[in-house]
Amino acid sequence: MITVSERKTMKNIFYNDMEFTIVKTGSTWDITRKLPNGDFAVVGAGLFADLPDSDAEARALALIMTIFPVGIKIVGPDVAHPNRVGDLKIVGPDVTHPNFVYWEKDSTSFARETYLIKGTHYANQR
Amino acid sequence: MQIKGSVALITGGGNGIGEAVAKFFAKHGAKVAIVDMEQKNIDRVVKEIKDIGGEVIGIQANVTSEAETAKFIKATLEAFGKLNIAVSCAGIIRDGMMLSLDKETGKVSRKMGLDKWQPVIDVNLTGTFLTLRDAAEAMINGGWEGLLVPISSVNKVGQVGQINYSSAKVADALMPKIIIGEFLMRGIRNIRCVGIAPGYTATTMLTGMNQDVLKALLKDVHIGRLVEPDEVAALIGHCVENGAINATTLEITGGLCYPNGIAK
Numbered sequence: 001m002i003t004v005s006e007r008k009t010m011k012n013i014f015y016n017d018m019e020f021t022i023v024k025t026g027s028t029w030d031i032t033r034k035l036p037n038g039d040f041a042v043v044g045a046g047l048f049a050d051l052p053d054s055d056a057e058a059r060a061l062a063l064i065m066t067i068f069p070v071g072i073k074i075v076g077p078d079v080a081h082p083n084r085v086g087d088l089k090i091v092g093p094d095v096t097h098p099n100f101v102y103w104e105k106d107s108t109s110f111a112r113e114t115y116l117i118k119g120t121h122y123a124n125q126r
Numbered sequence: 127m128q129i130k131g132s133v134a135l136i137t138g139g140g141n142g143i144g145e146a147v148a149k150f151f152a153k154h155g156a157k158v159a160i161v162d163m164e165q166k167n168i169d170r171v172v173k174e175i176k177d178i179g180g181e182v183i184g185i186q187a188n189v190t191s192e193a194e195t196a197k198f199i200k201a202t203l204e205a206f207g208k209l210n211i212a213v214s215c216a217g218i219i220r221d222g223m224m225l226s227l228d229k230e231t232g233k234v235s236r237k238m239g240l241d242k243w244q245p246v247i248d249v250n251l252t253g254t255f256l257t258l259r260d261a262a263e264a265m266i267n268g269g270w271e272g273l274l275v276p277i278s279s280v281n282k283v284g285q286v287g288q289i290n291y292s293s294a295k296v297a298d299a300l301m302p303k304i305i306i307g308e309f310l311m312r313g314i315r316n317i318r319c320v321g322i323a324p325g326y327t328a329t330t331m332l333t334g335m336n337q338d339v340l341k342a343l344l345k346d347v348h349i350g351r352l353v354e355p356d357e358v359a360a361l362i363g364h365c366v367e368n369g370a371i372n373a374t375t376l377e378i379t380g381g382l383c384y385p386n387g388i389a390k
Binding site: 042043045047067 | 157165169172173175176179180181182183184185186197200201204205206240
């Protein structure tokens with residue numbers, strides 16, 4: 001579920017396991033992402049000028065979901081470094097591959113409580 | 127094409143030349159999408175551009191991945207509604223000799239492995255191809271005026287110890303001619319392609335190196351100093367606004383010469 005709490009021109013969005021804030025500044029919108037240390041990083045600034053609030057919010061959410069997609073990355077076998085048992089080559093996952101994700105450490109998709117809406121996982125509100 | 131009001135996508139925009147290009151475009155009124163592998167670098171550059179009043183998004187992505195390339199193109203269009211400029215700055219080096227010889231026997235003792243070859247080709251050549259291909263697709267389908275900018279290097283001439291890097295960069299330098307030839311044949315007139323081949327540039331990769339080695343490098347540079355990233359960015363900005371520059375790769379080296387005085 002996506003939860004939105006409204007405070008005038010600012011909205012908090014909990015998407016997957018991350019917290020985003022959408023802030024209207026003048027006629028444009030900024031999107032920030034909460035970091036593990038509590039600070040906020042700017043995802044985008046000066047966006048969606050002069051759009052109606054509802055359109056801007058919908059586009060902000062779509063942009064967040066594009067930049068931070070839900071899902072796991074599939075990593076192929078590490079054929080260059082097989083473990084050998086006699087003549088037998090045992091090929092494990094390529095943990096040195098840049099796309100390898102340690103599920104509980106690296107993944108932005110590691111939601112604590114999730115359920116399925118129209119084929120997409122969203123996290124519950126914390 | 128005017129920079130002001132255009133939308134620019136810069137891969138490798140989290141540091142070095144890419145960061146300078148992103149800030150240059152933002153200062154001159156373009157909307158900027160920054161792509162990089164390092165989220166911390168993205169966060170820093172996006173914040174700095176926001177602080178100067180720029181319109182910007184940051185996207186973490188691997189340029190060697192088709193899926194991630196599609197992701198950052200889509201994000202750019204979702205944020206800004208169009209795409210006009212794509213600068214492929216993402217690049218890496220893994221220097222080394224193709225073959226190393228044993229000093230005593232004269233026989234080959236070591237070979238450059240695919241671990242040094244393939245990542246450099248993947249990022250510097252395949253990554254550039256994917257970025258320019260998908261950016262061109264968006265520009266053609268959107269009907270927007272566009273400029274594609276592969277970043278080559280003066281070492282496209284063939285640098286010993288960089289068979290991987292030089293091979294990729296000479297291919298990058300050739301892309302503008304092939305792409306524009308294809309566009310001409312297809313009747314695509316709204317997109318230009320200009321490569322940029324910097325010489326020794328004052329990025330952290332060079333400024334952080336051994337200073338004696340750096341001094342030795344600068345002996346071969348006519349202006350006696352490194353090229354500044356801002357100077358490379360300004361050249362790209364000029365290419366945006368000068369519609370006659372097309373289907374070529376421009377060098378910006380400060381007059382880099384071979385030790386015998388012949389300019390590279």
